Amino acid sequence: MALSGIQIYKLLPQTNCKDCGYPTCLAFAMKLAAKQAELSSCPHVSEEAKAQLSEAAEPPIRLVTLQADGHEIKVGNETVLFRHEKKFFNKPGLFIRVRDTDPAEDIRAQVAAADSYRVNYVGMALSLDGFAVEATSGDPGAFASAISAVRAASARPLILISRDPAVMAAGLRAIDGESPLICGADAANWQAMAELARQHNAPLAVLGNSLDELAELTEKIKETGVKDLVLDHGARSLGAALIRQTQIRRLALKQNFRPLGFPIIAFAGNDAPGGQAVMAAQAIAKYAGFVVLDSFAPETVYPLLVLRENIYTDPQKPIQVQPALYEINNPSPEDPVLVTTNFSITYFSVANEVESSGLPAWLLVTDAEGMSVLTAWAAGKFDAERIAKAVKGFNVADKVSRKRLVLPGHVAVLSGELEEELPGWEIRVGPREAVDLPAFMKQAL
Amino acid sequence: MPVDIPKDKWPGAVRTITLGATPAEGGTRARTVTVGGEKALPYMHFEAEMPYRPVIALEIKDRRPDDWSPLLLEEWGEAASDPASWAKAAEAAGADLLVLALSLTGADGQPTTPAAAVAAAKAVLAASGLPLIVFGPGQAEADNTLLLAVAEATKGERLALGICEDKNYRTIVAAALANDHLVTARTPMDVNLAKQLNILISDMGLPLDRILMDPTTGALGYGIEYGYSVMERLRLAALQGDAMTQFPMIVTPGFEAWKAKEAKVGQGVPAEWGNWRERAITWETLTAVTLLESGADIVVLRHPESVRRVRAAIDDLMTAPVTA
Numbered sequence: 011m012a013l014s015g016i017q018i019y020k021l022l023p024q025t026n027c028k029d030c031g032y033p034t035c036l037a038f039a040m041k042l043a044a045k046q047a048e049l050s051s052c053p054h055v056s057e058e059a060k061a062q063l064s065e066a067a068e069p070p071i072r073l074v075t076l077q078a079d080g081h082e083i084k085v086g087n088e089t090v091l092f093r094h095e096k097k098f099f100n101k102p103g104l105f106i107r108v109r110d111t112d113p114a115e116d117i118r119a120q121v122a123a124a125d126s127y128r129v130n131y132v133g134m135a136l137s138l139d140g141f142a143v144e145a146t147s148g149d150p151g152a153f154a155s156a157i158s159a160v161r162a163a164s165a166r167p168l169i170l171i172s173r174d175p176a177v178m179a180a181g182l183r184a185i186d187g188e189s190p191l192i193c194g195a196d197a198a199n200w201q202a203m204a205e206l207a208r209q210h211n212a213p214l215a216v217l218g219n220s221l222d223e224l225a226e227l228t229e230k231i232k233e234t235g236v237k238d239l240v241l242d243h244g245a246r247s248l249g250a251a252l253i254r255q256t257q258i259r260r261l262a263l264k265q266n267f268r269p270l271g272f273p274i275i276a277f278a279g280n281d282a283p284g285g286q287a288v289m290a291a292q293a294i295a296k297y298a299g300f301v302v303l304d305s306f307a308p309e310t311v312y313p314l315l316v317l318r319e320n321i322y323t324d325p326q327k328p329i330q331v332q333p334a335l336y337e338i339n340n341p342s343p344e345d346p347v348l349v350t351t352n353f354s355i356t357y358f359s360v361a362n363e364v365e366s367s368g369l370p371a372w373l374l375v376t377d378a379e380g381m382s383v384l385t386a387w388a389a390g391k392f393d394a395e396r397i398a399k400a401v402k403g404f405n406v407a408d409k410v411s412r413k414r415l416v417l418p419g420h421v422a423v424l425s426g427e428l429e430e431e432l433p434g435w436e437i438r439v440g441p442r443e444a445v446d447l448p449a450f451m452k453q454a455l
Numbered sequence: 456m457p458v459d460i461p462k463d464k465w466p467g468a469v470r471t472i473t474l475g476a477t478p479a480e481g482g483t484r485a486r487t488v489t490v491g492g493e494k495a496l497p498y499m500h501f502e503a504e505m506p507y508r509p510v511i512a513l514e515i516k517d518r519r520p521d522d523w524s525p526l527l528l529e530e531w532g533e534a535a536s537d538p539a540s541w542a543k544a545a546e547a548a549g550a551d552l553l554v555l556a557l558s559l560t561g562a563d564g565q566p567t568t569p570a571a572a573v574a575a576a577k578a579v580l581a582a583s584g585l586p587l588i589v590f591g592p593g594q595a596e597a598d599n600t601l602l603l604a605v606a607e608a609t610k611g612e613r614l615a616l617g618i619c620e621d622k623n624y625r626t627i628v629a630a631a632l633a634n635d636h637l638v639t640a641r642t643p644m645d646v647n648l649a650k651q652l653n654i655l656i657s658d659m660g661l662p663l664d665r666i667l668m669d670p671t672t673g674a675l676g677y678g679i680e681y682g683y684s685v686m687e688r689l690r691l692a693a694l695q696g697d698a699m700t701q702f703p704m705i706v707t708p709g710f711e712a713w714k715a716k717e718a719k720v721g722q723g724v725p726a727e728w729g730n731w732r733e734r735a736i737t738w739e740t741l742t743a744v745t746l747l748e749s750g751a752d753i754v755v756l757r758h759p760e761s762v763r764r765v766r767a768a769i770d771d772l773m774t775a776p777v778t779a
């Protein structure tokens with residue numbers, strides 16, 4: 011949380027010596043608060059004040075980066091509790107857990123499948139972020155070879171899970187030179203784990219079974235010089251995790267509470283109430299920075315990747331496509347003109363349906379300020395006038411010989427007005443949902 | 456290090472609303488369902504007790520639907536051809552209450568008649584003791600004639616009648632007023648439109664403990680983030696004391712999710728979408744749970760397995776330790 015000019019002034023020498031180039035310490039403080047001056051311009055400021063000022067300049071939730079060979083995931087640095095207040099910035103990393111007790115072939119197969127998994131959603135290719143390898147065996151050798159097996163199948167960032175520093179050290183040696191997330195430090199092992207984090211320049215997850223314990227641990231670990239911390243609040247059930255995650259986010263944002271100003275790691279177990287997808291979905295919407303899934307399955311991962319996109323969309327900027335006349339499956343002048351809005355989800359639903367049906371059509375994307383058909387209609391952004399404007403603006407009449415316009419079923423009420431706006435055009439009412447378009451086009455057009 | 460956990464203290468609260476009436480209360484329901492009463496954000500039990508748990512409604516139709524996913528039709532089997540059997544099956548599947556969604560036309564393609572709508576509603580009421588919500592087909596004229604007939608034929612049952620929208624609410628509200636029912640007020644994902652409609656409805660004299668609001672949502676992947684944020688804003692406004700937002704929220708994740716291609720169809724979709732059934736149920740479940748956490752009091756679902764999962768989630772959310 012940024013300090014005010016007055017707060018900064020209290021930390022300055024208050025001698026008004028002018029060495030900084032400003033007439034008074036207060037004037038300099040005001041410039042600092044406005045980020046128009048650098049603290050280094052004052053040669054007299056104490057070390058203690060420097061430390062306080064630089065800590066105050068840090069974001070309330072630390073940005074933690076996890077890297078590996080060309081892949082990078084940044085989490086933290088969030089500024090709001092509710093996405094409508096501004097937006098959520100750094101999408102949580104989705105990781106798949108593997109255990110060192112699983113047979114090596116199974117590990118390789120699952121990791122290879124998850125690593126290469128890519129799914130298209132509204133024109134974006136979505137994928138997972140990495141793997142969490144857990145030392146279930148307790149054996150350093152088994153842990154190291156499981157990590158090597160994962161690394162052989164994927165270059166993505168890793169999370170290493172063990173509470174035993176000796177086991178963790180063996181794991182880290184298996185991928186020497188890398189800085190995976192070490193998971194993690196607890197009340198018993200924190201010194202040794204912090205030392206490993208320091209040696210490997212790796213971020214460190216800290217486990218506390220209460221917020222008191224967690225805050226105490228992070229403060230102690232910070233003193234060792236390890237700064238990139240991640241919080242594991244220990245709650246594994248839905249309700250308790252929701253409360254803990256909310257409390258941590260509020261403490262960090264509303265009170266600038268430094269001991270808990272770090273991203274959260276959440277574990278979505280297969281035995282979670284409602285299933286691992288429910289637990290992971292909650293973690294995505296409610297403040298997690300890393301989400302560890304128990305297993306990989308496309309039917310679980312796809313909905314979660316989509317949810318992550320949805321929640322992290324900028325609410326002030328709906329994702330839009332360019333209003334234009336789009337050609338689908340090489341339409342001829344006799345083919346119908348389908349009308350929709352420029353909200354990207356709407357556009358892609360319609361375009362995908364028509365494209366996969368193989369039926370040729372013109373798709374007239376009207377500027378509805380990035381809203382879906384119903385929302386735009388209710389807001390007065392998708393009416394007969396705007397549609398007629400698009401028809402004229404994109405010279406649709408020059409492209410088609412048969413003037414047929416198909417309206418989305420949700421705005422059937424516009425057909426009368428549109429007939430008046432566009433004399434000579436045949437206005438048809440199509441289905442409400444994109445999924446029903448191919449059948450409609452086959453039967454009714 | 457003792458951490459002082461900040462607690463929000465809100466001046467406002469969500470209204471408490473009861474659906475259904477037992478014989479002692481002038482109806483025939485075996486039990487009633489009460490929702491609302493929140494004095495804090497969802498499931499923040501350490502700030503205020505959440506007096507009533509969110510509930511799950513299952514949607515059934517007056518006849519076998521033409522446009523439902525084959526997965527759903529297969530799951531409900533023969534029961535989906537008869538509203539009474541469907542109501543029993545939905546109760547057995549764990550629903551807290553039922554939504555009877557009337558069709559625009561009968562199986563013969565002719566418009567649904569008021570007599571047929573009344574017969575379906577009465578059959579459902581006779582087959583199940585759960586409280587009931589009745590939705591019209593979603594076209595103003597049909598909604599008005601069908602819901603008026605149903606309201607009169609079920610006087611005193613404290614049904615919720617839907618859907619009131621800004622262009623069509625008067626007849627339905629009047630029918631609810633005259634026959635001791637509730638209404639659901641639906642607006643398209645907009646805080647101010649929701650408030651406006653609630654004002655219009657309360658101006659007609661309907662007591663405020665008989666209004667549910669449906670802020671509408673999109674499914675996962677189809678605009679859920681709009682519904683999600685509008686619900687968060689409505690709930691924040693309610694807690695801040697804005698009386699015209701202090702109504703329990705009902706949403707229809709089942710309807711929304713099952714019209715998404717990801718849930719509806721199993722063929723001609725990308726291989727990366729994975730197993731159809733599991734994907735479809737996950738689509739519905741995630742849509743529902745995400746909306747529950749943004750303030751939904753009633754979620755209307757379609758698949759029994761989603762009911763099971765959403766119930767497990769609600770159970771856990773409701774029993775989280777108060778001091779956590």
Ligand code: SF4
Nearest residue numbers: 026027028030035052
């Ligand atoms: S140099 Fe430092 S002490 Fe001197 S006036 Fe500027 S801020 Fe004050």
